[in-house]
Amino acid sequence: MDISENIKKYREELPENVKLVAISKTKPNEDILKAYRAGQRIFGENKIQEMTDKQEELPQDIEWHMVGHVQRNKVKYMASFVSLIHAVDSLKLLKEINKRAKQNERTINCLLQIKIAEEDSKFGISKEEAREILESEAYSKMKNVRIIGLMGMATFTDDEEQVRQEFSFLKKVMDEFQKDFPELTELSMGMSGDYKIAVECGSTMVRIGSSIFGARNYN
Ligand SMILES: *Cc1c(COP(=O)(O)O)cnc(C)c1O
Numbered sequence: 196m197d198i199s200e201n202i203k204k205y206r207e208e209l210p211e212n213v214k215l216v217a218i219s220k221t222k223p224n225e226d227i228l229k230a231y232r233a234g235q236r237i238f239g240e241n242k243i244q245e246m247t248d249k250q251e252e253l254p255q256d257i258e259w260h261m262v263g264h265v266q267r268n269k270v271k272y273m274a275s276f277v278s279l280i281h282a283v284d285s286l287k288l289l290k291e292i293n294k295r296a297k298q299n300e301r302t303i304n305c306l307l308q309i310k311i312a313e314e315d316s317k318f319g320i321s322k323e324e325a326r327e328i329l330e331s332e333a334y335s336k337m338k339n340v341r342i343i344g345l346m347g348m349a350t351f352t353d354d355e356e357q358v359r360q361e362f363s364f365l366k367k368v369m370d371e372f373q374k375d376f377p378e379l380t381e382l383s384m385g386m387s388g389d390y391k392i393a394v395e396c397g398s399t400m401v402r403i404g405s406s407i408f409g410a411r412n413y414n
Pocket of ligand 1: 218220241262263385386387388402403404405406
């Protein structure tokens with residue numbers, strides 16, 4: 196894998212309004228630095244401990260995105276630096292993020308994860324639950340979190356039509372929400388296998404790991 200070439204390839208290929216989040220989970224710092232030297236600044240991780248370790252060791256101008264499921268008791272470890280949390284799925288979690296952001300005198304940007312896949316294994320909430328959060332009095336009182344968009348993961352399948360339907364559904368939810376909440380501007384959808392479809396369906400942020408850094412080895 197030529198990480199530097201891959202970064203350049205994506206930068207050329209992706210439309211200007213689509214941000215590339217390089218998903219570096221399980222990858223060593225030297226790989227992240229190769230992408231960094233090619234100009235990449237946004238990196239995503241799915242484990243808080245791993246992201247925190249990397250953040251301490253790597254250049255401080257990296258924007259760290261937490262793309263995985265977040266346990267409330269771990270929010271405090273990333274609250275001082277995380278720049279976007281992609282997978283918020285409850286008011287309780289949002290409350291904790293707000294509390295920890297406040298302690299750090301920051302505002303933390305978040306996305307609500309909508310469940311669009313048919314697999315049970317995928318996290319996320321319904322569009323109705325998302326609307327409830329956005330309209331809640333509790334959220335309106337939180338001064339240190341800002342929901343700036345939505346995130347979704349399509350079903351892991353070769354059936355492109357199904358993936359397209361799931362992403363299109365999320366785009367429709369986004370358009371609907373934007374009428375009432377114009378501050379929602381980011382739509383995080385698309386990974387190595389399905390980012391092209393996601394971009395066609397209106398993604399503003401693709402989360403790409405293995406086709407930049409190579410296959411992950413979890414051993
Ligand atoms: C790992 C991961 C990705 C990247 O997956 P690839 O298929 O390697 O591109 C994207 N989003 C989330 C939430 C992930 O956990």
